[in-house]
Amino acid sequence: xDNRIPAVKMRNITKRFGSVVANDxxxxxxxxxxxxxxxxxxxxxxxTLMNMLSGIYFPDEGTIAIDGKEVVIASPKDAxxxxxxxxxxxxxxxxxxxxxxxxxxxxxxxxxxRTASAKIREICGKYGFEVDPDMKxxxxxxxxxxxxxIVKVLYRGADILILDEPTAVLTPQETDRLFAxxxxxxxxxxxxxxxxxxxxxxxxxxxxxxxxxxGQFTGDMLTKNTNAQEMTNMMVGRPVALNINRTEPEDPKPxxxxxxxxxxxxxxxxxxxxxxxxxxxGEILGIAGISGCGQKELLEAIAGLQPVETGDISYxxxxxxxxxxxxxxxxxxxxxxVALSFVPEDRLGMGLVGSMDxxxxxxxxxxxxxxxxxxDRKKSYKVARGIVEYFDVVTPSVExxxxxxxxxxxxxVLVGREIVNAPKVLLTAYATRxxxxxxxxxxxxxxxxxxxxxxxxxxxxEDLDVLVELCDRILVLCGGRVSGVVxxxxxxxxxxxxxxxxxxxxxxG
Amino acid sequence: MFDVVAFIPRAVMQGIPLMLGCTGETLxxxxxxxxxxxxxxxxxxGICGVIGAFLYENGAGASKMNGFLAIAIPLVCCLLGSxxxxxxxxxxxVSLRANQNVTGLALTTFGVGxxxxxxxxxxxxxxxxxxxxxxxxxxxxxRASLPFASDLGWFGKIFLSYGFLAYLAVVIALxxxxxxxxxxxxxxxxxxxxxxxxxxxxxxxxxxxxYRATCxxxxxxxxxxxxxVMDYANGVWSNDAFGDRGWLAIALVIFTIWRPNVGxxxxxxxxxxxxxxxxIPSSNFAIxxxxxxxxxxxxxxxxxxxxxxxxxxxxxxxxxxxxxFREER
Numbered sequence: 001x002d003n004r005i006p007a008v009k010m011r012n013i014t015k016r017f018g019s020v021v022a023n024d025x026x027x028x029x030x031x032x033x034x035x036x037x038x039x040x041x042x043x044x045x046x047x048t049l050m051n052m053l054s055g056i057y058f059p060d061e062g063t064i065a066i067d068g069k070e071v072v073i074a075s076p077k078d079a080x081x082x083x084x085x086x087x088x089x090x091x092x093x094x095x096x097x098x099x100x101x102x103x104x105x106x107x108x109x110x111x112x113x114r115t116a117s118a119k120i121r122e123i124c125g126k127y128g129f130e131v132d133p134d135m136k137x138x139x140x141x142x143x144x145x146x147x148x149x150i151v152k153v154l155y156r157g158a159d160i161l162i163l164d165e166p167t168a169v170l171t172p173q174e175t176d177r178l179f180a181x182x183x184x185x186x187x188x189x190x191x192x193x194x195x196x197x198x199x200x201x202x203x204x205x206x207x208x209x210x211x212x213x214x215g216q217f218t219g220d221m222l223t224k225n226t227n228a229q230e231m232t233n234m235m236v237g238r239p240v241a242l243n244i245n246r247t248e249p250e251d252p253k254p255x256x257x258x259x260x261x262x263x264x265x266x267x268x269x270x271x272x273x274x275x276x277x278x279x280x281x282g283e284i285l286g287i288a289g290i291s292g293c294g295q296k297e298l299l300e301a302i303a304g305l306q307p308v309e310t311g312d313i314s315y316x317x318x319x320x321x322x323x324x325x326x327x328x329x330x331x332x333x334x335x336x337x338v339a340l341s342f343v344p345e346d347r348l349g350m351g352l353v354g355s356m357d358x359x360x361x362x363x364x365x366x367x368x369x370x371x372x373x374x375x376d377r378k379k380s381y382k383v384a385r386g387i388v389e390y391f392d393v394v395t396p397s398v399e400x401x402x403x404x405x406x407x408x409x410x411x412x413v414l415v416g417r418e419i420v421n422a423p424k425v426l427l428t429a430y431a432t433r434x435x436x437x438x439x440x441x442x443x444x445x446x447x448x449x450x451x452x453x454x455x456x457x458x459x460x461x462e463d464l465d466v467l468v469e470l471c472d473r474i475l476v477l478c479g480g481r482v483s484g485v486v487x488x489x490x491x492x493x494x495x496x497x498x499x500x501x502x503x504x505x506x507x508x509g
Numbered sequence: 510m511f512d513v514v515a516f517i518p519r520a521v522m523q524g525i526p527l528m529l530g531c532t533g534e535t536l537x538x539x540x541x542x543x544x545x546x547x548x549x550x551x552x553x554x555g556i557c558g559v560i561g562a563f564l565y566e567n568g569a570g571a572s573k574m575n576g577f578l579a580i581a582i583p584l585v586c587c588l589l590g591s592x593x594x595x596x597x598x599x600x601x602x603v604s605l606r607a608n609q610n611v612t613g614l615a616l617t618t619f620g621v622g623x624x625x626x627x628x629x630x631x632x633x634x635x636x637x638x639x640x641x642x643x644x645x646x647x648x649x650x651x652r653a654s655l656p657f658a659s660d661l662g663w664f665g666k667i668f669l670s671y672g673f674l675a676y677l678a679v680v681i682a683l684x685x686x687x688x689x690x691x692x693x694x695x696x697x698x699x700x701x702x703x704x705x706x707x708x709x710x711x712x713x714x715x716x717x718x719x720y721r722a723t724c725x726x727x728x729x730x731x732x733x734x735x736x737x738v739m740d741y742a743n744g745v746w747s748n749d750a751f752g753d754r755g756w757l758a759i760a761l762v763i764f765t766i767w768r769p770n771v772g773x774x775x776x777x778x779x780x781x782x783x784x785x786x787x788x789i790p791s792s793n794f795a796i797x798x799x800x801x802x803x804x805x806x807x808x809x810x811x812x813x814x815x816x817x818x819x820x821x822x823x824x825x826x827x828x829x830x831x832x833x834f835r836e837e838r
Binding site (some may be wrong): 054057075076077080086088092094095096097101102104105106107108110112136138208367373 | 571691692693696697700703704706707708709711712713714761821823824827835
């Protein structure tokens with residue numbers, strides 16, 4: 001489209017993993033002084049393509065040219081030498097090392113921490129980061145770790161930066177700060193590639209977008225000439241409706257009653273402080289809050305996984321009779337129809353077993369059913385095939401180990417499995433974290449469908465735009481206390497944001 | 510009642526093989542390889558040294574032996590033998606990504622069998638009446654201490670009465686400690702053991718580091734076997750005499766929380782606990798057996814204490830025992 005020489009020019013790149021073709025004759029151009037957003041559904045090969053640029057994978061076919069010169073990138077070291085630095089979705093940091101030790105890792109020469117620290121401070125000053133070189137990684141927050149990753153590639157003199165879903169685990173404030181830094185770097189003449197699923201971030205930050213579909217390059221265009229709908233259609237390959245069908249709750253009746261719930265975590269920190277609320281059938285109760293404000297503990301307490309200090313949680317039958325869930329076995333709670341589809345930061349950490357295949361993972365929920373001493377594998381494989389079909393899970397077969405799937409597909413399996421069991425109460429947390437826009441809307445629709453069936457849904461989310469569109473009522477947590485409950489139809493993002501940071505929102509402090 | 514001046518040199522001599530085994534195993538584990546074959550490696554190191562010494566003693570004749578060769582030949586044989594064990598372990602676990610625990614246990618079984626087979630054969634060759642092989646001339650070179658050491662009373666006995674391998678062991682441990690903590694290669698080795706994917710992404714050749722650390726670690730551990738035969742046992746090889754020292758060395762790695770400099774004192778402590786029963790004036794065998802338990806009991810206590818403190822630096826290397834494959838997902 002213009003005569004500039006691209007900083008990165010990838011042509012006809014093909015990469016296969018066994019029988020899975022991750023990239024099929026893929027193209028990509030990246031220019032200096034520009035932020036390129038790389039879009040695509042989960043499993044469309046964005047990360048794989050970038051991993052080949054950073055030397056983690058080696059392409060089976062195709063050529064890569066840097067500044068017009070054809071190169072071979074056989075290892076991460078080759079990539080560094082060419083000035084390519086990648087910030088991975090899962091940070092590549094050694095926990096027991098300090099920031100400075102992580103940053104100088106792999107560089108040649110004598111180990112001189114003092115000079116290294118000085119240089120790190122200089123880089124931080126230039127772009128506006130805050131990093132303490134002597135802080136251990138395990139003491140850092142997610143955003144601090146990310147900063148270390150970025151400083152690490154800059155320290156190596158990288159001028160082509162790749163960020164794989166950098167905002168997935170950041171708060172809105174942290175995201176703003178990151179974007180400011182990225183704009184600084186762009187103005188400094190660096191080429192930046194950002195992989196993200198959040199459309200408003202693409203529109204806000206990028207200069208150009210490139211779209212991949214099923215491992216193939218489908219096109220690129222200037223961000224200002226396009227919109228979210230068009231980009232989504234290109235990603236999916238057909239027109240997709242980007243709206244959430246929110247119906248009025250039908251005949252809501254109290255289902256879960258939480259009274260004065262107080263929970264402390266293993267270290268004795270107060271996580272929930274006298275929380276009370278009611279979740280009704282046929283309604284989606286959203287839970288908003290800055291991450292780590294007790295959302296996880298709340299869901300786990302309801303599912304019976306978290307010891308409760310004081311207070312009560314009870315399950316209300318349709319006829320009004322109550323049964324306390326406190327002290328009940330998680331298995332018994334599950335049998336009462338309370339399903340927990342908890343999607344933690346580490347997708348495979350809780351809920352799914354990475355080395356087991358889809359069918360067996362589905363069976364984790366149903367292994368105890370039936371009277372035979374043998375398990376009924378046929379049924380769970382059938383269910384797994386249903387999930388694959390319904391959610392378009394990209395997988396060679398239901399016999400594939402879950403860890404071989406891309407992150408978003410893993411999540412679809414997890415959410416699908418919980419919904420299949422026809423629960424009466426559905427608990428979800430971060431159900432769409434890391435999911436592409438099309439899959440996200442599929443999940444929203446599935447959750448809304450559950451609500452229409454009369455399920456009481458408790459939805460913990462981080463995207464306030466979605467919470468406002470999806471939920472009937474929104475409970476806002478602030479530091480483990482209830483900051484307020486608002487009507488999803490009458491509130492807006494700003495009001496919730498204010499309540500998240502201060503009890504009760506503005507003015508009342 | 511308790512003869513400290515006699516006890517400490519015995520404890521040190523008992524501790525040196527453990528110190529070498531512990532340093533070697535620590536270097537290996539820092540690369541993420543849990544080499545449970547250390548016991549076998551030490552055995553092989555010992556018997557290879559014995560084979561070298563046997564061939565040289567018989568070839569040159571006890572009277573015409575050259576001091577340098579008498580030390581160098583067994584030393585080189587020992588290093589070669591344990592290097593091969595390290596290479597075998599690496600080939601299986603790093604190149605073929607076999608299970609490290611199984612490979613390590615197999616190497617232990619193999620090493621002990623290898624030692625006993627060749628030890629038994631050599632004993633047969635000499636036509637000796639007793640089931641042991643004495644290489645006293647070679648041993649004399651190994652045990653040679655400074656000539657004035659015996660004139661210095663208790664000081665000489667406690668600090669200067671050992672053969673050169675003992676001092677070498679201490680030097681190796683201290684150098685290893687410095688290497689791991691202060692050098693760039695050491696930092697990168699630790700990164701490989703903690704998080705190979707990170708190390709790989711930082712441009713470190715993970716497999717090369719694993720190979721080198723494991724092979725060097727094996728050679729250091731092999732020296733422990735050599736010291737045991739040539740110095741501690743006065744050049745007498747008898748089958749199975751080395752006993753469970755290899756396992757004790759692995760326990761020591763945990764005890765020292767992966768710090769070779771701590772290992773210097775800890776191994777002497779272990780050596781002391783190991784032989785404490787000999788110095789306890791009691792004729793009750795049951796009680797003596799209880800004393801033999803002490804090193805293991807102490808290890809368990811240390812394990813409990815370090816896990817209670819939960820300090821991240823005191824945990825084993827995070828990817829210890831796991832194979833690494835870059836394109837695994």
